[in-house]
Amino acid sequence: MIRTPYLLFLGDAPDPLAAKVAQGIRDWRPEYALGQFRLPGCKADLGLPDMTLEEARAAGAETLVIGVANRGGVISPAWKHVLIEAMMQGFDLASGLHNLLRDEADLAAVAAAEGRALHDVRVPSVPYPIATGAPRSGKRCLAVGTDCSVGKMYTALAMDREMQARGLKASFRATGQTGILITGEGVPLDAVVADFMAGAVEWLTPDNDPDHWDLIEGQGSLFHPSYSGVTLALIHGGAPDALILSHEPTRTHMRGLPDYRLPSLEALRDMALALARVVNPVVQVVGVSVNTRALDDETALQCLAEIEGRMGLPTVDPFRQGAGRLVDALAAL
Amino acid sequence: MIRTPYLLFLGDAPDPLAAKVAQGIRDWRPEYALGQFRLPGCKADLGLPDMTLEEARAAGAETLVIGVANRGGVISPAWKHVLIEAMMQGFDLASGLHNLLRDEADLAAVAAAEGRALHDVRVPSVPYPIATGAPRSGKRCLAVGTDCSVGKMYTALAMDREMQARGLKASFRATGQTGILITGEGVPLDAVVADFMAGAVEWLTPDNDPDHWDLIEGQGSLFHPSYSGVTLALIHGGAPDALILSHEPTRTHMRGLPDYRLPSLEALRDMALALARVVNPVVQVVGVSVNTRALDDETALQCLAEIEGRMGLPTVDPFRQGAGRLVDALAAL
Numbered sequence: 001m002i003r004t005p006y007l008l009f010l011g012d013a014p015d016p017l018a019a020k021v022a023q024g025i026r027d028w029r030p031e032y033a034l035g036q037f038r039l040p041g042c043k044a045d046l047g048l049p050d051m052t053l054e055e056a057r058a059a060g061a062e063t064l065v066i067g068v069a070n071r072g073g074v075i076s077p078a079w080k081h082v083l084i085e086a087m088m089q090g091f092d093l094a095s096g097l098h099n100l101l102r103d104e105a106d107l108a109a110v111a112a113a114e115g116r117a118l119h120d121v122r123v124p125s126v127p128y129p130i131a132t133g134a135p136r137s138g139k140r141c142l143a144v145g146t147d148c149s150v151g152k153m154y155t156a157l158a159m160d161r162e163m164q165a166r167g168l169k170a171s172f173r174a175t176g177q178t179g180i181l182i183t184g185e186g187v188p189l190d191a192v193v194a195d196f197m198a199g200a201v202e203w204l205t206p207d208n209d210p211d212h213w214d215l216i217e218g219q220g221s222l223f224h225p226s227y228s229g230v231t232l233a234l235i236h237g238g239a240p241d242a243l244i245l246s247h248e249p250t251r252t253h254m255r256g257l258p259d260y261r262l263p264s265l266e267a268l269r270d271m272a273l274a275l276a277r278v279v280n281p282v283v284q285v286v287g288v289s290v291n292t293r294a295l296d297d298e299t300a301l302q303c304l305a306e307i308e309g310r311m312g313l314p315t316v317d318p319f320r321q322g323a324g325r326l327v328d329a330l331a332a333l
Numbered sequence: 334m335i336r337t338p339y340l341l342f343l344g345d346a347p348d349p350l351a352a353k354v355a356q357g358i359r360d361w362r363p364e365y366a367l368g369q370f371r372l373p374g375c376k377a378d379l380g381l382p383d384m385t386l387e388e389a390r391a392a393g394a395e396t397l398v399i400g401v402a403n404r405g406g407v408i409s410p411a412w413k414h415v416l417i418e419a420m421m422q423g424f425d426l427a428s429g430l431h432n433l434l435r436d437e438a439d440l441a442a443v444a445a446a447e448g449r450a451l452h453d454v455r456v457p458s459v460p461y462p463i464a465t466g467a468p469r470s471g472k473r474c475l476a477v478g479t480d481c482s483v484g485k486m487y488t489a490l491a492m493d494r495e496m497q498a499r500g501l502k503a504s505f506r507a508t509g510q511t512g513i514l515i516t517g518e519g520v521p522l523d524a525v526v527a528d529f530m531a532g533a534v535e536w537l538t539p540d541n542d543p544d545h546w547d548l549i550e551g552q553g554s555l556f557h558p559s560y561s562g563v564t565l566a567l568i569h570g571g572a573p574d575a576l577i578l579s580h581e582p583t584r585t586h587m588r589g590l591p592d593y594r595l596p597s598l599e600a601l602r603d604m605a606l607a608l609a610r611v612v613n614p615v616v617q618v619v620g621v622s623v624n625t626r627a628l629d630d631e632t633a634l635q636c637l638a639e640i641e642g643r644m645g646l647p648t649v650d651p652f653r654q655g656a657g658r659l660v661d662a663l664a665a666l
Contacts, residue, residue, distance in 0.1 A: 131559040192526050199559070226528075229569070275604070279558050
């Protein structure tokens with residue numbers, strides 16, 4: 001578990017998109033985001049106070065989170081200076097970069113000498129068990145997509161926020177690097193060894209109060225051949241009571257696979273339900289989440305209405321409309 | 334790739350079952366099995382010549398294969414002496430044990446000094462790619478099971494043997510530890526990191542002659558929640574042209590999961606076909622393989638006839654009847 005709150009390190013981000021991990025933390029856990037740290041030339045700005053390391057420590061920051069994708073896969077000397085100084089001042093470090101903090105000899109040495117933690121959230125840190133398939137208390141909701149990167153994490157986070165606002169019991173359960181950095185804990189599922197994938201998801205979603213919902217971050221797609229095994233492990237390890245179908249209506253082919261068309265929402269519904277029933281016979285599809293970012297307001301509303309009429313399920317874009325109707329659907333189960 | 338032929342190390346096997354990896358090599362690759370090496374008290378006997386290390390080297394053996402499950406998860410001093418002496422005499426070592434050869438300091442030191450290879454086949458040795466889902470030449474057949482351990486590997490090996498005997502082009506493609514030790518190469522799929530599972534299977538089954546069949550060793554079951562993600566990665570990475578349904582008719586629940594009933598063969602057929610069509614629209618289910626070991630001859634034949642009538646597919650126990658009818662079905666595609 002990563003200690004909060006955070007100082008968000010934006011480095012020399014070449015554009016705002018490079019800082020999207022930091023943006024996610026700022027959007028979804030503003031209470032963790034005390035300030036930002038930028039180097040000369042940084043083109044990203046989260047609208048947070050620019051803080052020195054000293055100022056952030058004085059304000060209570062515990063971890064410096066690398067919220068930016070670096071260039072060329074190396075941790076640059078300009079970054080190193082800040083990261084080492086941060087550890088000297090008491091910060092832990094957290095990163096979702098491909099190149100690991102722990103593999104940098106100087107960072108590892110300072111962390112060991114100063115007693116600081118290096119959180120490389122791409123690397124599993126827990127010896128996960130083999131899944132047992134045993135029933136557990138509490139309820140779980142999982143978003144499954146017609147493709148990768150269609151808004152499954154966003155949907156779960158929006159539902160979590162809505163449920164917290166209503167005073168309902170809910171936990172967002174992160175299964176990817178960005179989600180883990182946003183919430184400070186989770187399972188980096190795509191880096192788990194095959195035999196332990198479903199067990200890792202069971203570990204992430206343990207017994208809970210009967211009226212508590214785990215909102216599990218989805219991954220991949222049953223219809224995406226590169227990652228479908230990860231998705232099925234999420235379904236069988238998560239044993240969801242509720243499924244949300246996630247979709248991006250303007251996508252013309254599966255992400256990264258020009259020759260693969262997206263499945264219909266009906267095909268996704270039928271396949272996901274049949275597989276989820278293996279572990280939870282009462283599972284239901286409760287709604288549809290559509291990422292309409294590429295559509296203007298009127299077209300977006302038409303698209304949502306068309307899908308809602310066709311599927312007979314509450315259909316929303318959680319970014320445009322909030323996740324209220326999806327939460328209503330969970331509450332009605 | 335493990336150098337062949339082998340001397341099979343049976344150690345102090347407490348019973349014949351403990352030597353089942355060695356038995357598999359002897360049954361399926363007798364040309365690799367030059368002899369056996371037994372310690373005092375060994376209760377297993379493969380019916381192979383007992384050889385000293387010197388005799389086996391003189392006969393051409395290149396690798397000493399640990400074909401026995403050890404007791405208590407440690408490599409005993411009694412074994413160590415033989416393993417070290419073998420490396421001194423020119424043998425490589427290969428093992429599918431949970432405790433790794435490479436983690437034993439003395440074995441690693443001798444291997445390094447003598448230039449010998451230590452093959453721990455539970456550990457992936459290749460940086461597998463992310464799957465592309467791209468079509469490839471040649472044909473592929475995969476057995477999918479109603480449960481784990483129902484005879485999928487045996488089915489593929491029996492089909493391979495039959496196709497070799499007929500002069501057809503075929504390759505058994507190992508995806509588990511025993512299969513890898515039998516054939517000398519393959520992918521230890523259950524130990525591959527999640528994101529690379531399907532890519533590892535693509536790597537294992539590359540472009541080939543149009544009339545060549547890869548007979549891919551199956552793993553797990555789509556209906557077994559502990560391992561279903563591995564199975565789906567096999568289906569989507571393998572992109573099979575032909576599926577064989579594998580079943581054990583006396584099993585009362587999923588292996589290791591007392592509360593899970595087995596799916597019907599019809600449910601397996603429908604689910605596997607729907608998922609396999611995502612990557613290969615022309616895939617067909619061509620036959621059923623039934624492990625009837627627990628049944629007497631008459632009951633076994635009744636069972637096979639009942640399934641064949643119900644499913645409308647050639648249905649055999651490859652151990653009792655050979656895999657001829659399954660190969661006929663492949664040839665007829």
